[in-house]
Amino acid sequence: MASISVAAVFVCCLLAAFFSPALVQGEMARYDNYRVYKLNIESVDQLQLLQLIEQHSDGYTFLSDPVHLNTTVKLVVAPHKVAEFGEFNQRFSLKAEIAFENLQALIDRQLRGRRETFGWTAYHPLEDINAWLDTLIQQYPDVVSPIVAGETYEGRQIRGVKVSYKQGNSAVFMEGTIHSREWISAATVTWVLNELLTSEDVSVRNIAENYDWYVVPVANPDGYVYTHTTTRLWRKTRSRQNVLCYGVDPNRNWDYKFNQGGTSTIPCSDTFSGASPFSEIETRTLSEYIATIPNLSTYLDFHSSGQLLMIPYGHTQEPLDNYYELMEIGTKAAAKLQERHGSVYQVGNIAEIIYVASGSSLDWVKGTLQTPLTFAYELRDTGEYGFLLPPEQIIPTAEETLDSIIVILEEGKAMASFKPRKALSVPWTTPIFTMKLLLVCLACALFGATVAEKARYDNYRVYRIRVQTDRQLELLQAIEQYPDGYQFWSAPAKVGTEVLLVVPPHKRGHFSDIRAQYALRAELQTANLQEQIDLESRPSLRKETFGWTAYYNTDAIYAWLDSLVASYPSVVSPLNIGNSFEGRPIKGVKVSYKAGNKAVFMEGLIHAREWVSGATVTWVLNELLTSSDPKVRQIAENYDWYFFPVTNPDGYEYTHTTDRQWRKTRSQSSILCRGADPNRNWGYNFMQGGASSVPCSDTFAGASPFSEIETRQLSDFIATLDNLSTYLAFHSFSQLLLVPYGHTTARLDNYDETIAIGTKAINKLQQRYGTTYRIGNIAEAIYVASGGSVDWVKGVLRTPLVYAYELRDLGRFGFVLPPEQIIPTAEETLDSIIVILEEGANYGYH
Numbered sequence: 001m002a003s004i005s006v007a008a009v010f011v012c013c014l015l016a017a018f019f020s021p022a023l024v025q026g027e028m029a030r031y032d033n034y035r036v037y038k039l040n041i042e043s044v045d046q047l048q049l050l051q052l053i054e055q056h057s058d059g060y061t062f063l064s065d066p067v068h069l070n071t072t073v074k075l076v077v078a079p080h081k082v083a084e085f086g087e088f089n090q091r092f093s094l095k096a097e098i099a100f101e102n103l104q105a106l107i108d109r110q111l112r113g114r115r116e117t118f119g120w121t122a123y124h125p126l127e128d129i130n131a132w133l134d135t136l137i138q139q140y141p142d143v144v145s146p147i148v149a150g151e152t153y154e155g156r157q158i159r160g161v162k163v164s165y166k167q168g169n170s171a172v173f174m175e176g177t178i179h180s181r182e183w184i185s186a187a188t189v190t191w192v193l194n195e196l197l198t199s200e201d202v203s204v205r206n207i208a209e210n211y212d213w214y215v216v217p218v219a220n221p222d223g224y225v226y227t228h229t230t231t232r233l234w235r236k237t238r239s240r241q242n243v244l245c246y247g248v249d250p251n252r253n254w255d256y257k258f259n260q261g262g263t264s265t266i267p268c269s270d271t272f273s274g275a276s277p278f279s280e281i282e283t284r285t286l287s288e289y290i291a292t293i294p295n296l297s298t299y300l301d302f303h304s305s306g307q308l309l310m311i312p313y314g315h316t317q318e319p320l321d322n323y324y325e326l327m328e329i330g331t332k333a334a335a336k337l338q339e340r341h342g343s344v345y346q347v348g349n350i351a352e353i354i355y356v357a358s359g360s361s362l363d364w365v366k367g368t369l370q371t372p373l374t375f376a377y378e379l380r381d382t383g384e385y386g387f388l389l390p391p392e393q394i395i396p397t398a399e400e401t402l403d404s405i406i407v408i409l410e411e412g413k414a415m416a417s418f419k420p421r422k423a424l425s426v427p428w429t430t431p432i433f434t435m436k437l438l439l440v441c442l443a444c445a446l447f448g449a450t451v452a453e454k455a456r457y458d459n460y461r462v463y464r465i466r467v468q469t470d471r472q473l474e475l476l477q478a479i480e481q482y483p484d485g486y487q488f489w490s491a492p493a494k495v496g497t498e499v500l501l502v503v504p505p506h507k508r509g510h511f512s513d514i515r516a517q518y519a520l521r522a523e524l525q526t527a528n529l530q531e532q533i534d535l536e537s538r539p540s541l542r543k544e545t546f547g548w549t550a551y552y553n554t555d556a557i558y559a560w561l562d563s564l565v566a567s568y569p570s571v572v573s574p575l576n577i578g579n580s581f582e583g584r585p586i587k588g589v590k591v592s593y594k595a596g597n598k599a600v601f602m603e604g605l606i607h608a609r610e611w612v613s614g615a616t617v618t619w620v621l622n623e624l625l626t627s628s629d630p631k632v633r634q635i636a637e638n639y640d641w642y643f644f645p646v647t648n649p650d651g652y653e654y655t656h657t658t659d660r661q662w663r664k665t666r667s668q669s670s671i672l673c674r675g676a677d678p679n680r681n682w683g684y685n686f687m688q689g690g691a692s693s694v695p696c697s698d699t700f701a702g703a704s705p706f707s708e709i710e711t712r713q714l715s716d717f718i719a720t721l722d723n724l725s726t727y728l729a730f731h732s733f734s735q736l737l738l739v740p741y742g743h744t745t746a747r748l749d750n751y752d753e754t755i756a757i758g759t760k761a762i763n764k765l766q767q768r769y770g771t772t773y774r775i776g777n778i779a780e781a782i783y784v785a786s787g788g789s790v791d792w793v794k795g796v797l798r799t800p801l802v803y804a805y806e807l808r809d810l811g812r813f814g815f816v817l818p819p820e821q822i823i824p825t826a827e828e829t830l831d832s833i834i835v836i837l838e839e840g841a842n843y844g845y846h
C-alpha cells in the first residue's frame with residue numbers, strides 16, 4: 001500500500017495563517033553538499049545513460065549537456081542521489097571525478113561583495129546594473145543614450161545603452177546573459193562598455209568611436225533576477241509553461257530553423273524551445289528591436305562556459321555563405337585573446353564545435369537579418385567552475401574578450417573590402433584541450449575511491465500538504481511525474497486528502513513559487529529529514545542482542561529467527577521460500593503448537609522503508625512464544641503462524657546501507673532505474689489503476705504480474721497453505737486498517753463481516769494508547785491501488801479474513817518512526833490481532 005495520510009483532513013482553519021503564501025515567498029534554493037562531478041563520455045552506453053538522466057531529471061542537474069561521445073560533462077548530484085550515482089559509475093564505468101564537494105560554497109563565493117559599489121570584482125544584481133547604466137547616461141549625455149530593447153514576461157524592461165560618438169557609424173550589438181545563470185556574460189559586457197567610455201588605449205578608442213554600440217547586458221532580466229533571488233542555476237525565462245514548470249530557453253526560441261535539433265519540446269526541460277517561435281515576449285521584442293538597428297554590421301552574443309568562439313549555424317554543419325571569412329576572423333581573434341592570459345578558445349560552427357542547437361539569437365540574426373559579422377562567445381572557463389566562475393576572473397575574462405573584439409572589428413572591416421572566399425583548414429585541434437583534461441584528471445580523486453556512500457537528506461524538508469482543489473492535485477501529480485528530487489511519502493490521489501512531500505534544498509525556490517501560485521496549504525513537518533534519520537538509527541539504541549528498542553537489518557532479524565528455531569525446536573520451524581533478486585534468502589518461521597490449526601500469515605516489510613512493519617511483526621512473533629497472557633496464549637497455540645518479517649530483503653537492506661527512503665525491490669527495471677513496487681506486482685487485477693508503468697516511479701508495477709522474484713516465490717508459497725484463514729500485511733504509515741480490494745470500491749463478498757470485525761479490532765487497538773485508526777476498503781479509504789498482495793490473497797485464494805495495516809503514525813515521523821514507538825505500536829497492534837482472530841472465530845471463519 002502506498003502510505004497515505006488522510007488524517008487531519010479537518011485541520012483547524014485557525015492554522016491558516018501559517019499557510020499564507022506571502023510568508024514563504026522568495027526563498028532561495030540551496031546546494032549545500034551538492035556535489036559537482038565531471039566525466040568524459042567514452043561509450044554510447046554512457047551517453048545514453050546520461051541522456052536518460054537528463055530527460056528524467058530527478059535530482060540531477062547538468063551544467064553541460066551530454067550530447068557527444070568524447071566530450072566532458074559536468075553534473076550536479078543532490079545528496080540523496082549520491083549513492084545512486086555511485087552505482088551508475090560502477091555499472092557504466094563512468095570514471096566520474098568530484099570537481100566540487102559543495103556547490104553552495106562556490107555559489108557563496110560568487111556572491112561576495114555584490115552590493116558594494118559597482119565594479120568588476122563582484123557580480124551584481126539587475127537593479128545595480130541598471131542603476132549603473134543610468135549613471136553612464138548622466139555622465140556621458142552626448143555619447144550614451146538609454147535603450148529599451150524589449151520587455152519581459154514579468155513586466156521588466158530589457159534595458160541597455162547606445163554609445164555613439166559620431167554619425168554614420170555601422171553598428172555593433174552586444175547581447176549578454178540571455179541564459180540567466182551565465183553571470184560572467186553580463187559582467188564582461190558591462191566591463192567592455194565601461195572600457196569603450198573610459199579607456200585611453202588607441203585601439204579601444206578606435207573601435208569605441210567608429211562604431212555605434214548597442215549594449216544589452218541582461219537580455220533575460222526575469223531569469224537573471226531569479227538567479228539572484230531564488231535559484232542560482234536558473235537558465236530560462238520565467239513564463240508559465242504548464243502546471244509544474246516555468247520558462248523557455250530563450251536561446252532556442254528564435255524564429256529561424258526553429259526546433260531543427262538540439263531543443264526539447266518538454267516544458268520542464270532546460271532547453272525547452274517554447275510552444276512556437278518567439279513564444280517568449282523577451283525574444284520577440286528583442287528581435288524586433290535588433291531588426292530596427294540601422295547599419296548593423298556586427299552581432300556579438302555572450303554565454304558561458306567552454307571557451308568557444310562560435311559562428312552560425314546551430315542547426316547544420318553546412319558552411320554558411322561567409323563561413324571561411326568568419327572562421328579566419330574568429331581564429332585571429334581567438335589567437336589574440338590567448339595572448340593576454342593564455343586562455344585557449346576553439347573556433348567553429350555551433351553544430352560542429354558543440355552540438356546541434358537550433359533557434360538561437362545568433363542564427364536568427366545571421367539567417368534573417370543577414371548581418372555580416374556574427375559571433376557567439378562561450379566565455380571562461382573550460383568547465384572547472386563553469387557558470388560559477390569566481391569574481392576574481394571577471395576582469396581577466398573581460399580583458400581578453402575585449403582584445404578579441406578589437407580583432408573581430410578590425411579584421412571584419414579589412415575583409416569587407418575584398419571578400420575572399422578561400423578554403424581554410426580548420427585551425428583548432430584538440431590535443432591541448434585533452435592534455436589539460438588529463439592533468440585535471442590526475443589531480444582529482446576518481447569516483448571509485450569513494451565507495452558505497454549513503455544517500456543523505458540534510459536539510460531536506462517534509463511538508464504536509466492538504467490537497468484542496470483539482471488544480472493543486474494536477475500540480476502535485478505533475479511533480480510526481482517529473483520529480484527533479486521531490487519525493488512523495490504519500491501519493492497525491494484525491495482532492496480532500498493530505499500528502500507528505502519531501503522538498504530537497506535545491507527545490508526550495510520552486511516550492512515557494514508553486515506554494516504561492518497555487519495557494520498550497522503546506523505545513524512544515526520536518527525541517528531536516530537527515531536529523532530524523534540519524535536519531536532513528538543512533539548507535540546507542542542498538543543492543544548486542546536483538547530487541548525492539550532499535551531497528552535491525554536483515555541479517556540481525558534472520559539470526560534472531562534462527563535462534564528461535566534453536567530455542568523452540570518443537571514449535572518453531574524454519575522457512576525459506578527462495579532467494580531475492582540480489583540473492584538474499586527470504587526467510588520466515590512457522591509457529592505451530594499442535595496439529596489441525598487454521599493458519600495466519602504475517603507479511604512484513606514488502607515496502608522497504610516502512611521499518612516499523614518488520615519490527616512489529618517480529619515483536620508479535622516474540623509475544624506468541626513468550627507471553628503468558630491467556631489471550632495471547634490462546635491465539636498463539638490455536639493457530640498455525642507463518643511469519644515473514646522481511647518479504648523484500650534487497651530493498652530493506654538498501655534502506656540500511658544506502659538510501660533510507662527506498663521503497664521498491666532492487667531489480668533492474670530500466671537502464672536508469674531499479675526496482676518494482678512489490679505491492680503493485682501481484683497477479684490479480686494487475687495494473688488496474690493506482691500503479692505506474694514508468695520504471696522510475698515509486699509505484700512501478702513491474703513489467704508483468706509477478707515479474708519480481710520476491711512476489712512470485714512468496715505467492716507460490718502462500719498458495720500451498722490450504723488451511724489459511726487470515727492474512728495480515730503490515731505497512732506504515734497512516735493508521736489505517738484496510739480491506740480488499742484496491743482496484744475497485746465494489747464490496748468484497750464478506751465486506752460487512754470484515755468491516756465489523758476490523759472495527760472492533762481498531763476500537764480495541766485504541767484502548768491501550770489512544771491511537772486512532774480508520775477502516776475501509778483500500779480504494780475508498782485511500783485511493784485505487786491495484787496489484788497488492790492482499791488483493792491477490794483475497795481474490796485468488798479466497799482467504800476469509802484479509803487486512804492490510806498502515807501502522808503509526810499520521811505523518812509526523814512517517815516512515816522514520818522513532819524506535820521508542822516500536823513497542824507501543826506493536827503492543828496495540830497485537831491487541832487488535834487478538835480481536836480479529838476472536839471475532840473471526842465468532843463468525844465461523846476459523
Ligand SMILES: [Zn+2]
Pocket residue numbers: 001002003607610679730731732
Ligand atoms: Zn507500504
